[in-house]
Amino acid sequence: MIAIVKESATNDQLQHFVKWIEGRGFRTNVSRGENETVVGIIGDTTQIDPFLLESMDIIETVRRVSEPFKKANRKFHPEDTIVDCGHGVKIGGGNFQVMAGPCSVEGKNLIEIARCVKDAGATMLRGGAYKPRTSPYSYQGMGEKGLDLLLEASAELDMPIVTEVMDPRDVQLFVDKKIDVMQIGARNAQNFSLLKEVGKTKTPILLKRGMSGTIDELLMAAEYIMSEGNENVILCERGIRTFETRTRNTFDVNAIPVLHHLSHLPVVGDPSHSTGYTRYVRPAAYAATAAGADGLEIEVHNCPQEAWSDGAQALTPAQFADAMKRIALIREAVTADLDKE
Amino acid sequence: MIAIVKESATNDQLQHFVKWIEGRGFRTNVSRGENETVVGIIGDTTQIDPFLLESMDIIETVRRVSEPFKKANRKFHPEDTIVDCGHGVKIGGGNFQVMAGPCSVEGKNLIEIARCVKDAGATMLRGGAYKPRTSPYSYQGMGEKGLDLLLEASAELDMPIVTEVMDPRDVQLFVDKKIDVMQIGARNAQNFSLLKEVGKTKTPILLKRGMSGTIDELLMAAEYIMSEGNENVILCERGIRTFETRTRNTFDVNAIPVLHHLSHLPVVGDPSHSTGYTRYVRPAAYAATAAGADGLEIEVHNCPQEAWSDGAQALTPAQFADAMKRIALIREAVTADLDKE
Amino acid sequence: MIAIVKESATNDQLQHFVKWIEGRGFRTNVSRGENETVVGIIGDTTQIDPFLLESMDIIETVRRVSEPFKKANRKFHPEDTIVDCGHGVKIGGGNFQVMAGPCSVEGKNLIEIARCVKDAGATMLRGGAYKPRTSPYSYQGMGEKGLDLLLEASAELDMPIVTEVMDPRDVQLFVDKKIDVMQIGARNAQNFSLLKEVGKTKTPILLKRGMSGTIDELLMAAEYIMSEGNENVILCERGIRTFETRTRNTFDVNAIPVLHHLSHLPVVGDPSHSTGYTRYVRPAAYAATAAGADGLEIEVHNCPQEAWSDGAQALTPAQFADAMKRIALIREAVTADLDKE
Amino acid sequence: MIAIVKESATNDQLQHFVKWIEGRGFRTNVSRGENETVVGIIGDTTQIDPFLLESMDIIETVRRVSEPFKKANRKFHPEDTIVDCGHGVKIGGGNFQVMAGPCSVEGKNLIEIARCVKDAGATMLRGGAYKPRTSPYSYQGMGEKGLDLLLEASAELDMPIVTEVMDPRDVQLFVDKKIDVMQIGARNAQNFSLLKEVGKTKTPILLKRGMSGTIDELLMAAEYIMSEGNENVILCERGIRTFETRTRNTFDVNAIPVLHHLSHLPVVGDPSHSTGYTRYVRPAAYAATAAGADGLEIEVHNCPQEAWSDGAQALTPAQFADAMKRIALIREAVTADLDKE
Numbered sequence A, B, C, D: 001m002i003a004i005v006k007e008s009a010t011n012d013q014l015q016h017f018v019k020w021i022e023g024r025g026f027r028t029n030v031s032r033g034e035n036e037t038v039v040g041i042i043g044d045t046t047q048i049d050p051f052l053l054e055s056m057d058i059i060e061t062v063r064r065v066s067e068p069f070k071k072a073n074r075k076f077h078p079e080d081t082i083v084d085c086g087h088g089v090k091i092g093g094g095n096f097q098v099m100a101g102p103c104s105v106e107g108k109n110l111i112e113i114a115r116c117v118k119d120a121g122a123t124m125l126r127g128g129a130y131k132p133r134t135s136p137y138s139y140q141g142m143g144e145k146g147l148d149l150l151l152e153a154s155a156e157l158d159m160p161i162v163t164e165v166m167d168p169r170d171v172q173l174f175v176d177k178k179i180d181v182m183q184i185g186a187r188n189a190q191n192f193s194l195l196k197e198v199g200k201t202k203t204p205i206l207l208k209r210g211m212s213g214t215i216d217e218l219l220m221a222a223e224y225i226m227s228e229g230n231e232n233v234i235l236c237e238r239g240i241r242t243f244e245t246r247t248r249n250t251f252d253v254n255a256i257p258v259l260h261h262l263s264h265l266p267v268v269g270d271p272s273h274s275t276g277y278t279r280y281v282r283p284a285a286y287a288a289t290a291a292g293a294d295g296l297e298i299e300v301h302n303c304p305q306e307a308w309s310d311g312a313q314a315l316t317p318a319q320f321a322d323a324m325k326r327i328a329l330i331r332e333a334v335t336a337d338l339d340k341e
Helices: A011-023 A050-054 A109-120 A144-157 A168-176 A192-199 A215-227 A255-262 A271-275 A278-290 A317-335 B011-023 B050-054 B109-120 B144-157 B168-176 B192-199 B215-227 B255-262 B271-275 B278-290 B317-335 C011-023 C050-054 C109-120 C144-157 C168-176 C192-199 C215-227 C255-262 C271-275 C278-290 C317-335 D011-023 D050-054 D109-120 D144-157 D168-176 D192-199 D215-227 D255-262 D271-275 D278-290 D317-335
Strands: A002-005 A027-032 A037-042 A059-063 A097-101 A124-126 A161-164 A181-184 A205-208 A233-237 A267-269 A295-299 B002-005 B027-032 B037-042 B059-063 B097-101 B124-126 B161-164 B181-184 B205-208 B233-237 B267-269 B295-299 C002-005 C027-032 C037-042 C059-063 C097-101 C124-126 C161-164 C181-184 C205-208 C233-237 C267-269 C295-299 D002-005 D027-032 D037-042 D059-063 D097-101 D124-126 D161-164 D181-184 D205-208 D233-237 D267-269 D295-299
Touching: A002 A011, A011 A027, A011 A037, A027 D027, A027 D037, A037 D027, A050 A059, A097 A109, A097 A317, A109 A124, A109 A144, A109 A317, A124 A144, A144 A161, A144 A168, A168 A192, A168 B168, A181 A192, A192 A215, A205 A215, A215 A233, A215 A255, A233 A255, A255 A267, A255 C278, A267 A278, A271 A278, A271 A295, A278 A295, A278 A317, A278 C255, A278 C278, A278 C317, A295 A317, A317 C278, A317 C317, B002 B011, B011 B027, B011 B037, B027 C027, B027 C037, B037 C027, B050 B059, B097 B109, B097 B317, B109 B124, B109 B144, B109 B317, B124 B144, B144 B161, B144 B168, B168 B192, B181 B192, B192 B215, B205 B215, B215 B233, B215 B255, B233 B255, B255 B267, B255 D278, B267 B278, B271 B278, B271 B295, B278 B295, B278 B317, B278 D255, B278 D278, B278 D317, B295 B317, B317 D278, B317 D317, C002 C011, C011 C027, C011 C037, C050 C059, C097 C109, C097 C317, C109 C124, C109 C144, C109 C317, C124 C144, C144 C161, C144 C168, C168 C192, C168 D168, C181 C192, C192 C215, C205 C215, C215 C233, C215 C255, C233 C255, C255 C267, C267 C278, C271 C278, C271 C295, C278 C295, C278 C317, C295 C317, D002 D011, D011 D027, D011 D037, D050 D059, D097 D109, D097 D317, D109 D124, D109 D144, D109 D317, D124 D144, D144 D161, D144 D168, D168 D192, D181 D192, D192 D215, D205 D215, D215 D233, D215 D255, D233 D255, D255 D267, D267 D278, D271 D278, D271 D295, D278 D295, D278 D317, D295 D317
Parallel strands: A097 A124, A097 A295, A124 A161, A161 A181, A181 A205, A205 A233, A233 A267, A267 A295, B097 B124, B097 B295, B124 B161, B161 B181, B181 B205, B205 B233, B233 B267, B267 B295, C097 C124, C097 C295, C124 C161, C161 C181, C181 C205, C205 C233, C233 C267, C267 C295, D097 D124, D097 D295, D124 D161, D161 D181, D181 D205, D205 D233, D233 D267, D267 D295
Antiparallel strands: A002 A037, A002 A059, A027 A037, B002 B037, B002 B059, B027 B037, C002 C037, C002 C059, C027 C037, D002 D037, D002 D059, D027 D037
């Protein structure tokens, strides 16, 4: 960490500051420039709040030099982490997986959709039983019954399931039922009570980036889970909030290579929430794959009989099947060893 | 709600759509323009997901006409709500209150700070016992002991206290201890489990806007609490996340009159988090007061003995006392009946 | 356009409003809902400022129904536009082109870089002679000499060139020198004097999205150029400004399919500015291609002798050559007719 | 400037880097920490592109220590600048001025409005003759005739005028006509050709912040003007673009004290564009004043005869007169010497 001292600071003030820092167990390195003096603070600076230093009278600004996350940091763990999601499905480190299924578990049609997505090449089944909804008047999900429907489908098709947990009080239920992967949604990306609670389990966690979460905050959320003992974390870029309103969110496709650069954890793209409109889901899914994602989470819904309700951002099974073929080709294009050819 | 139908839609498709909408219990009004046809959807459209309609082939876009919140809506409740915070302190409807105190409860100095802020004119004491921290390695607060220290200060000084609750499992403890006002922090602004839980109590709630929460989402969060039965909600603007990095957050001072226009609930400004630097807290406090806030929440810390740790965004008691005088003058300037003079 | 009238409006006020609108040559359609009345305004509403209507006492909100752009609108021009960039190079409507070269024209190494990028498969040469720089103390480009170097390279290698024009007073020079494609940079995305000036020429324009420009504003900028008579506009997504700081800009990859949906103009992605770091340029280039871009603009710089200065976001010729092979494979994956196989 | 070197860098690489930096005329200071080495770069680093350094293989990140602006920097010019706007009106350094008038100059009603705003206490007249409009189909202003109308009003009422210049080719006309203050609009905040052109005059410049311009970019734009020789720059906060859509822009009221902290130039707030709705203009004007602005720019329009067209964000003369009284009281509250009383 580096503190830039104001030109106006007296030598005494500077000495006082350096002593104060050293009194907290850090080493320092003082360098005098033309217009300002820089104090390097050496040691485990994850403990220091940079805003605190910046509030001091003689300090101009403070810059972090090292990342505030450790367990999620590629620097201290250079090889890719591979997360085992159960049913023989692994993600990360060269393993690419597609999680597909309906936004919400609605009933018996789940098994039908599950079969469609499996036939098209999906290896994991997604579906929401507990639904975070902006309005208290909107449908809040089937709850425990929804979990049971997911487990039935999982057993019948031998696929791991991914489903959201919203409340720390529900975590034990998810563990007891042996849910394969627990999802933390964007709205709970800084719900630290929930992050700690799932950190105490061994269940793999699909951790979504918050709507206005920075990449560093996503990694700090992962750190919360990992620091409790659960290192099975899969990161998910699902679009961020910007000024653009033509799509539901802005898909930050850059985040995929950035996360790979900073962390060893697997990174998944969610083209459904990143766009919000069926017509843009496939281009976004291709983009995520091309950018090097380790997997995708895609909403798929079948409703040939009820033409109007395929969900604002869901693909039909036919659209999904077409997409899966192109996704495989793109994955090949970006991972091929071109020198060999 | 209004659905704009594409030019390319056939008459049959349009009829099908209208029938489908009416089958869900809504009335419709169809109006044909030059390049598109508009279908007005009349009824309680809070139930309809606009994204769902937009996903339909013949639909161009959908626009909400009425707000998705009801209980928080000034339209259905034109008079200002006044929230009784205990100890005779009321906020809203012309009652202006300042909540001040340290960011975190740290120990015995709490009572000292509390006395300072009371002397300067603050009517409520704030202090964090449970702290949401970006890093799992940062100090997480004193917990229950912190609550007890707050209650002691409250009793001694006859001031209501405001303190954050982060976990639905802690709500009962806050109720049992008779905490005057429970704060929901920015990171939990869409933690729906927590919102529902505090909604089941009668304790006044200070509800902070999420870091990237729209004004409508803040009102929907209030709606979650109110729909469970607790109508004692105080809204708080605390800065939003933008591209600007010279301050910790961007203080959306516009939100104050906008919230007053849309809702009957009291609105408080938090100049400490909105700026993140002591040197900007006072101008932001003045701005919030001038924009018509019903109150302010300000961090104050006393540390004559430890000159370095007054907190990045805390005012000293002396700065706070000066600010309180100007705040009173500004409040007078914006509320004065100029015609009388 | 739709105006929502407040519940509080009297019948007289509503009639007054309707008469006022009709007096301006529009037709209206009034529909009464439970809580509000909706007035549809029919006619060429591109002339109406929605903010003006919203300022009226009885009006709650106003929503645009039709897009404010016409000439750039796919609705009125369903087939893809193909822009002829000279030297036999066409873009759009299935024609995919890569523009590559150095950020700034620096001197004789231009021809070397140009040869490298051509060998790797680039079909257009980019390079800046006039440079918009945030600081007045930064290098401002070679100016006219830079144009001449570009023209030499163009002649020698038979490739069209793309280069930025910043000042309306320079447009005639660019036309006289027969520059193939004039680029309008992000900072001039709403420099209407410049847009009108290039609109009076017949030279193809590569129009970059503003740093905080919405997709609609990009299309309105195109409309400015087209309304002056120049329909040879190529749109370019180059990243937008958001709260994320790990990359220079946030690459809005969604914008590519959205622009294709709304407009018939070709759409190019710029992975260099969208990321700002060499290490992320290739993933972003792949993502843009996968999302359906009609072309890419990529910075490439050769400097084996001066290892330190390859430009913060430039690819080396070797990196570029590798990338071009994968780009070709991805382009194939997204455009292949899978049914035929 | 500080460069953080990767742990993986060899000693040789580090030496090479240090030599390269020193070869460019800078001094260095190398400090080794636990996980990384920090190189301080000492000298006039405004010349270095931090992105260039960050692209180097051994560099982790680069942080600027000193601001990239000089002439606009309070560090090198501690006393407030006072700008003389003509007709005896000075702004900055304790002088507070209100600029008011219609958005566009429309004709003879200008003099009427001018008289109203003068009577209410405004000291400068604003009005647009050249209008930057998002749509090419919108009214583009009266042009030169509008300037003449402004000059007539100015002469008659002895008030300086502020009016926007959009094109570098028009600057000479503005100078010839002796326009008191030239405004640079938000859309031209990085139109460097225009900034340089007005920098060559001696006319005071009202420089608006770009819609997505950072505070630093605003100061760099001022630097462009000042580096050409014109130091009469007035900064203007007019709202920035964020995700919030309930107002036209988000008024970054924090920017006012931040600009005062970083720069010696006068700072004006524009509550009309910062909100976009008449009903929010007054609260925003009060907030700007309370935050310490040196002045305000407010749109006022009189149209008793044409009730519908008072402009979406304009105040009526009566609203303006009421506001001026409160503004004076607020200005007093924030500048009063409380110790004396």
